[in-house]
Amino acid sequence: MLADVAPDPTSSAAAGHPLAPLPYRVRAVATETADTTTLTIEPRSTRSVPAPAPGQFVMLYAFGVGESPIGVSAHRADGTLVHTVRNVGKVTSALARLTPGDTVGVRGPYGRGWPLQEARGQDLVIVAGGLGLPPLRPVLYEVFENRDRYGRVEVIYGARTPKDLIYYEELQSWRRRSDLRIQVTVDAAGRDWYGDVGVVTTRLPDVRFDGSRTSAFICGPEIMMRLTAQAVVARGVRPEATWVSMERNMKCAVALCGHCQFGPTFVCRDGPVLSYRALEPFLAVKEV
Amino acid sequence: MSSRTTEDFREAVRRHPFLEGLDPAFLDAMVRLGVERRFRVDEHLAREGAPANVLYILLDGKVALEVGAADHPALTVQTVGAGEVLGWSWLVAPYRWRFDARAVKPVHAVEIEGGALRRLLSEHPDWGYQFLLRFLPVLAERLENTRIQLLDIHAR
Structure with a gap:
């Protein structure tokens, strides 16, 4: 009841x-x-x-x-x-x-949000794909308000095409900031686009961070999060410091209905932000 | 511009991620084959269907890899830049470019003539093996990225 x-x-x-x-x-x-x-x-x-x-x-x-x-x-x-x-x-x-x-x-x-308290004093790698940017924007606002709490901040944002980029004006203002680096990439573009083209993981080799003291925040389509998490972990970020925001069919939002169950977790209650350490065994399982 | 004389240039080539750590003799041989090239924005490094006889080692800038057809506007499917290499068609017959490559930022590159490089790799099979071990992961990564793009993960 x-x-x-x-x-x-x-x-x-x-x-x-x-x-x-x-x-x-x-x-x-x-x-x-x-x-x-x-x-x-x-x-x-x-x-x-x-x-x-x-x-x-x-x-x-x-x-x-x-x-x-x-x-x-x-x-x-x-x-x-x-x-x-x-x-x-x-x-x-x-x-x-x-x-x-x-x-x-x-x-x-x-639900549980991004673990900003744990990330204090660390480098931040923030990777957003498509509509994964909105849930990460408050992280950037927190960083801007308390910049001295964090180390190097690197942002990668990927979208389908240039026309699918959101917060365009704000992206321009972020790119002008000297206290973070943002890379924008799209999956495909016409000849009028002079920016990067390729999936978000293609931008990771350009990202500079100290893996042992870095938190990675990732939000986007599930396959993008899985591949990005694998890539940042391969660069030395600890799986328990690699966080993804899961999207499931949340209905009740209070862990009653079970629609959002993902493996042993209810995404609405235990997530949506979950550590890659906890999710890794389930992310490649199509039936989950 | 063509110059194989400056030591700074040679050092930049030696430090390139694709070449770093190669057998020093092999690296020197590669550097001797290299010609410094610069491309302005919108200048083409390659044209689809044209003879492919070079490998570009990109030191700076950005290049758009484009595919298109007469009845379809050009579509950029990938960009490559500093620290990466461009071109594999010189390695595989019939040695023709499979895409257009256009500078979207000023490009500074090393151009290695494909025929000479093939001969070098044939004459030194151990170097050839080293080279393929470097080159195959680049191809594999681009293939995987293309597969992800085909999934169109951002579509509805």
Whole structure:
């Protein structure tokens, strides 16, 4: 019975039913690419969900359609949340059609985020593929705010084509920073693209870090995460310091329904950020 | 520009990741075959179908490997740059480039004439074996990357 299950006391659900969303107002909608939209939402009342840690997700409820787990790509002290949504299904299509003033339901935040506390004092290698960048953007904001807590920071971002790059203006500003290095690559491009072409792992040989004191944060399609994790571990990063953000079919988000089970873990509760050490035995198993 | 005279250039070639650690005599022989080349942005290092008679050892810059057809715009499938090598068609008959290679950043490279290199490798089978042990992983990695690209992992 749901009421017998103690929800995360820091979750908005603790204030009521564990699955009850809070109403948020859509403040702004930005088109990132042909199929990707960024929503900025704010609480409709004085109640808001707790501040999410980098890497956590919330359940966004498109009323009358359904819920979808969406990573948090930014948040502000006033309760504002920013989510980047790719229009790939009924719920995300409905979310992508929202306009300013519309209402969306929010519950969460859920799961375990990026282990930034453990990463302090270390070099950071951040690798994002496609829609893997939004859940990693809060990590970069944390780095920018507390730059002296981290060593060298290297970022690799890969997308399908140049037209599929998101946060384009922000990428340009990050590239101008002297306190991190970012490489952008695409899988294929026309002749008007003068940047790198190739999968993200092709950029790793250019990345400089001390493997023994490095944390790697990886988010993207599962095969990309597997190959990238293998590559950074081969460069000396410890498997337990190599972290990937798993995406599974999260439904309840509170480890009840089992839809997101991955091997021995519930991705919604134990993840979505999990260590490669724990995941490695399962990542290449197609049946899992 | 053609120059095999400067020691700085030779040292840069010796330190290139693809060549570093090779048998010193083999390395010297490779360096003697090398010609320094520079390419401007948009200048082609190779044209698909043209005779392929060189191996490029890239010291700096970036090169786009492009495929295309008369009824299809050119598509860049990979870029290669400093620390990498470009060209395998000189090694395998019929010695014709299988893609276009266009500089997308100014390129500084060593050009090694393919025929001379094939002769060198044939005359010194142990060097030939060393060379293939260096070259095959490059080909294998590019094949694996192409397979991943074929999966189109970022598609819906």
